[in-house]
Amino acid sequence: MGPNMEEDLAEMVTSYADGFERALVATGMSREGLKDRLLDENVEQCPCCRWWVDSFQLLNDDDAIDGHCDNCRE
Numbered sequence: 001m002g003p004n005m006e007e008d009l010a011e012m013v014t015s016y017a018d019g020f021e022r023a024l025v026a027t028g029m030s031r032e033g034l035k036d037r038l039l040d041e042n043v044e045q046c047p048c049c050r051w052w053v054d055s056f057q058l059l060n061d062d063d064a065i066d067g068h069c070d071n072c073r074e
Contacts, residue, residue, distance in 0.1 A: 009034070010041040013052040020052060048072040 013019040023034055042055040046069035053069045060066040
């Protein structure tokens, strides 16, 4: 991990299908600890498809949380 571990974690988790698991192994964090760190970086799991995305993707066109990421909405 580089000097900004949070950005590196966010990139890893959103870039790979197994990114969350990779981040757990790389950091040794607990699942809850990693989720908290990712939320600090505005990354969370889509409740529909379970993919990790930037939080803004969970907002619809009216800026309301609708439980779907951009991919699920298409």
